[in-house]
Amino acid sequence: MAVQALDAARLPVDWAKLVQKLALATALFVVAYGVVPAYASGYLVEAILLPFLALSLAAVGLNLLTGYCGQLSLGSSAFMAVGAFGAYNFNLRVEGLPLAVTMILAGISAAGFGVVFGLPSLRLRGFYLAVSTLAAQFFVQWALTKFGWFSNDNPSGVISAPHLAVAGLSLDSATGRYLLSVTTVMVLTALVWRLVNSATGRNFIAVRDNETAARVIGVPVLRTKLLAFAISSFIIGIAGVLWAFTYLRTVEPAGFNLDRSFQILFIIIIGGLASIRGAFWVRRSSLSSRSFCPGSAHSCSAACSIRAFST
Amino acid sequence: MIGASLGAAAYERASEISAILAVANPVGDRRLARLSSRPDVVLALSGIGISFGGVKALSDVDLEVEVGEIRAVIGPNGAGKSSLINIISGLYHADRGRIAIGGQSFSRVPASRLARLGVARTFQNLALFGGLSVRNNIACGRVHTRRASFVEHIAGLPRARSEDAGIAEKTDQIVAFLHLESVADRLVATLPYGLQKRVELARALVAEPKLLLLDEPMAGMTATEKAEMAGFVRAARDRHGVTIILIEHDIGVVMGLSDRVAVLDYGRKIADGTPAEVRADPAVIRAYIGTAEGENGEDI
Numbered sequence: 001m002a003v004q005a006l007d008a009a010r011l012p013v014d015w016a017k018l019v020q021k022l023a024l025a026t027a028l029f030v031v032a033y034g035v036v037p038a039y040a041s042g043y044l045v046e047a048i049l050l051p052f053l054a055l056s057l058a059a060v061g062l063n064l065l066t067g068y069c070g071q072l073s074l075g076s077s078a079f080m081a082v083g084a085f086g087a088y089n090f091n092l093r094v095e096g097l098p099l100a101v102t103m104i105l106a107g108i109s110a111a112g113f114g115v116v117f118g119l120p121s122l123r124l125r126g127f128y129l130a131v132s133t134l135a136a137q138f139f140v141q142w143a144l145t146k147f148g149w150f151s152n153d154n155p156s157g158v159i160s161a162p163h164l165a166v167a168g169l170s171l172d173s174a175t176g177r178y179l180l181s182v183t184t185v186m187v188l189t190a191l192v193w194r195l196v197n198s199a200t201g202r203n204f205i206a207v208r209d210n211e212t213a214a215r216v217i218g219v220p221v222l223r224t225k226l227l228a229f230a231i232s233s234f235i236i237g238i239a240g241v242l243w244a245f246t247y248l249r250t251v252e253p254a255g256f257n258l259d260r261s262f263q264i265l266f267i268i269i270i271g272g273l274a275s276i277r278g279a280f281w282v283r284r285s286s287l288s289s290r291s292f293c294p295g296s297a298h299s300c301s302a303a304c305s306i307r308a309f310s311t
Numbered sequence: 312m313i314g315a316s317l318g319a320a321a322y323e324r325a326s327e328i329s330a331i332l333a334v335a336n337p338v339g340d341r342r343l344a345r346l347s348s349r350p351d352v353v354l355a356l357s358g359i360g361i362s363f364g365g366v367k368a369l370s371d372v373d374l375e376v377e378v379g380e381i382r383a384v385i386g387p388n389g390a391g392k393s394s395l396i397n398i399i400s401g402l403y404h405a406d407r408g409r410i411a412i413g414g415q416s417f418s419r420v421p422a423s424r425l426a427r428l429g430v431a432r433t434f435q436n437l438a439l440f441g442g443l444s445v446r447n448n449i450a451c452g453r454v455h456t457r458r459a460s461f462v463e464h465i466a467g468l469p470r471a472r473s474e475d476a477g478i479a480e481k482t483d484q485i486v487a488f489l490h491l492e493s494v495a496d497r498l499v500a501t502l503p504y505g506l507q508k509r510v511e512l513a514r515a516l517v518a519e520p521k522l523l524l525l526d527e528p529m530a531g532m533t534a535t536e537k538a539e540m541a542g543f544v545r546a547a548r549d550r551h552g553v554t555i556i557l558i559e560h561d562i563g564v565v566m567g568l569s570d571r572v573a574v575l576d577y578g579r580k581i582a583d584g585t586p587a588e589v590r591a592d593p594a595v596i597r598a599y600i601g602t603a604e605g606e607n608g609e610d611i
Contacts, residue, residue, distance in 0.1 A: 191465055214451075220423065
């Protein structure tokens, strides 16, 4: 009966909180799909919102791995590159592949790649793992530059975004690309939110907080770590597709360098490890600071200072 | 009372066995085979030895644990008690000897299969998941029963939902059993030490193990907390029928709580029997109090 009493105590829904949440979600939708497409200037969308969305999504992905599962990675921008070049090649080589399928396949390529470079995590921890993920970083840049096949034999290794369309509807305009981006980010963030609040997410946290205890109570530690690498890389890969197709439109392997990996890592450290919301807040403040001091390293340090002032 | 007399009978049987059999290894293996085939023996260790560098932490330790008993392992600091628990739970691998758990014999217990073998444990230094609430920490104790994949969890498919519901129900039962209702939704890292110890016991009990290993569950507690914890340990045995191996420094607690006591000193088992027998054993008195000086500083 103690159990029933407990259930009864948990049952009454906190209406005020629920209404507040619903209002927030509605406001988010109205702004994302109504206000921004209608009123935002081209500059705001192209130079602020599109990179904001792509990097925030990458940060959500990395947070899953580093913040929740405790595996430090410096290979994020390599996984973005795999996603971007994967999507480019799937689109180029498979006739009439829908955009959504292209993106999912690109994500799966990045996931497979992430699992391979996640294998050292079964043996290494902390800084040593971070150094081993650096291998992914350098290997990808090298392979994409070395083998012309990846960029369809473009002499400088540059790829250009294909024509973007969903169900015959062209998304090549700034607003179209924004809608594609914001929808992808919202859907994936919602899925990640569900994941971290599920038993799988709790396994991630268990492995992070105490690996030995996790193993003894039956958490499949190896599988959990590799799953974290796979899902995280999947999301970062799709973030890479957004970065290449909706924001820059033409990218080269050198664009996915170590600086970008650091930037994503700093976003999740400053925004709060194991906090999905943090990925978005910091990305925003680091962008608003960019107009004052260009260069990614500067924007990161500026983000730090802004964060420090605001707290 | 019944447990104690049962324990005494088992002790006599065990000493008969070891008197008849020689110490040599093949014989020890045969002894283990016979012990592990008996349904009333949950755990049997035979000739366990482990060294760290030049230090022999354990040598030639035999131990058998019968269904439903509280089996204490005591000994001065560095006697090898924790090493023994770590070998049983597969965190250390013994150099010599074999371990039989519920009829299956191992030279190295696979730690990742421990929960499915029906063994749960607590740790001497807390090993909770600080980033999870009390309820979620406890729910993690049943993770070995989960089958649903992460996709099923994200999509909220029936199997994932029914697993969650089943585990939530078990968790609520254990939360009520150990009186953790008032803190159930707090982050475990924010709780005081004594309560964290209790959450760890809850996480082990929710797995419904056949054998529960408690590594100093009362270390660092006040007298009141110790009494409370001893009550929980006894209730766990009485209500859930779980067999318990208890490592503890506080001899007062051990003597009142356990059916049989094994005493380790410098990695060897120097005595094994009912609390009364052990208390009167001259070797135990020597190990604990020293001959005259009593420099070990253990509270007896």
